[in-house]
Amino acid sequence: MKRLLLILSLVVMILFPSAGFAKDTKESMEITENEKRAGFTVQAVLPENQINDRVSFYHLLMQPEQKQTIEVKIMNSSADKQTYKVEVINAATNKNGLITYDERDKKPDKSMTLPINEVAKPKNKEVSVEAYSEGKAEIDIHLPKDAFQGILLGGVRISLKSDDEEEESQGMAVKNTYGYAIGLVLTEQDFAPIYGETELKLTKLQPEIDYGSKVLEASIQNPYPEAMQNLTAEGKIVRKGQEKAIAKNKQEKVKIAPNSVFPFQIDWGMQEVSAGEYTFIGKVKGETKTWNFKEDFTITREIAKKMNQQTAFRIFIPSWWTTSFYVMGTATAVVTAWLVIRFVKRTKGREKREEE
Structure with a gap:
């Protein structure tokens, strides 16, 4: 039985090798502003x-x-x-x-x-x-x-x-x-506050590549001449008509300048972007007000292809590797079956000899 367990363990190691990621330990040579006096x-x-x-x-x-x-x-x-x-x-x-x-x-x-x-x-x-x-x-x-x-x-x-x-x-x-x-x-008014919470608007949704990452950028506009502070912004991407989040993001202590746009981004991560109909569901909560946003958007095949091709984090699986995997898997399965049958026959033969 111990021999059988050893054989099966070796088979598992062949079929499912452990994967590791190399850690980049190279230290940055850039001197930051905090490390060097401006003079x-x-x-x-x-x-x-x-x-x-x-x-x-x-x-x-x-x-x-x-x-x-x-x-x-x-x-x-x-x-x-x-x-x-x-x-x-x-x-x-x-x-x-x-x-x-x-x-x-x-x-x-x-x-x-x-x-x-x-x-x-x-x-x-x-x-x-x-x-x-x-x-x-x-x-x-x-x-x-x-x-x-x-x-x-x-x-x-x-x-x-x-x-x-x-x-x-x-x-x-x-x-x-x-x-x-x-x-x-x-x-021009001494009573005009620097910070307020008059209104926020969702003006645009744009799937794009930002510094090598696939993101959906939601443009949240503060159209009034007042700044905003201590905001919490959160949002998620779902398939149209569904509720399960494909990707999501949450940011706290957000500030927005007067008459400006906050480019709130949701990172798709490592997953491939598929063409289709999606919905952005977002919320920005202030100290006295909360704004809810919900808007559909479409990702065409051209946009999905462009996003997946241009991302800096892609996993390439060569076709030869897939073919080799299946060939090796089939061969391993055959060898495993042969070893098991052989082990069973030997065990039965030994038991028969012991009985005699």
């Missing part, structure tokens, strides 16, 4: 029309047609003279549910009638500061004559100009630059 710091110089002087960002009460120049201190703590880029960038919302001030090339949402970078502009796009010295960047603000409601939100970004900047602009190099962003909030 400078910045500080907002808050003007008299600052609404809240207990914060470190600009929150200014303005009037229609008002002109004003605000200053940002730049303290160079390095031993070299440094040059800094000065930008004003519209607030945006990224897929992680964070308000960002670095998406300079992103087109404003159609609900944004007055982008902040159209009324607030750097006086000089570059500022140089001597070693161990203090300099300043100036931002000119000029509001239109027509009053606006709510808030305008953006960021004053100060970043170290790289020596290889010209090469980078030509696509010859990729290099991170160190920088700081100071929030800039403009309003």
Whole structure:
């Protein structure tokens, strides 16, 4: 009997070999911003029309047609003279549910009638500061004559100009630059809150590839001039008419910038995307309101094929491997049957001899 168990164990090991994944233990050679000092710091110089002087960002009460120049201190703590880029960038919302001030090339949402970078502009796009010295960047603000409601939100970004900047602009190099962003909030009503929960809308569903992953991106729009915070967003993909989730996602502590879109994503994972009719079921819960979304969408054969082919995480099974598997499986089964029959015959023969 022990011999039989040993034989069967060997057969199982042949048919179902253990699979392992190699772990990438190579450490990243990239030095993060936290591991290397930028060599400078910045500080907002808050003007008299600052609404809240207990914060470190600009929150200014303005009037229609008002002109004003605000200053940002730049303290160079390095031993070299440094040059800094000065930008004003519209607030945006990224897929992680964070308000960002670095998406300079992103087109404003159609609900944004007055982008902040159209009324607030750097006086000089570059500022140089001597070693161990203090300099300043100036931002000119000029509001239109027509009053606006709510808030305008953006960021004053100060970043170290790289020596290889010209090469980078030509696509010859990729290099991170160190920088700081100071929030800039403009309003014409002293009672206008920065955060609110007026309305959210689902404006678009888009199956696509994002950094090698198959995702469904749900564009959740905040069409009002107020930011949102402490939101919980969750959603799932189901076959149309069914309830079982094919894929799902949940994000907490989500923030959404005014007049912007939160690109909420659901990752399909390793499974193949099939053509067909689907339904997105989503919910965003705030402190006082909850928004429910449900919308059907179609994945065509062309889209499914494109998503499956372009994903960075694909499992390829060569046809020869499948053929070999079946051949080996059949051969193993035959050998196993022969060994079992032989073992049974030997056992019976031994028992017969013992009886005699």
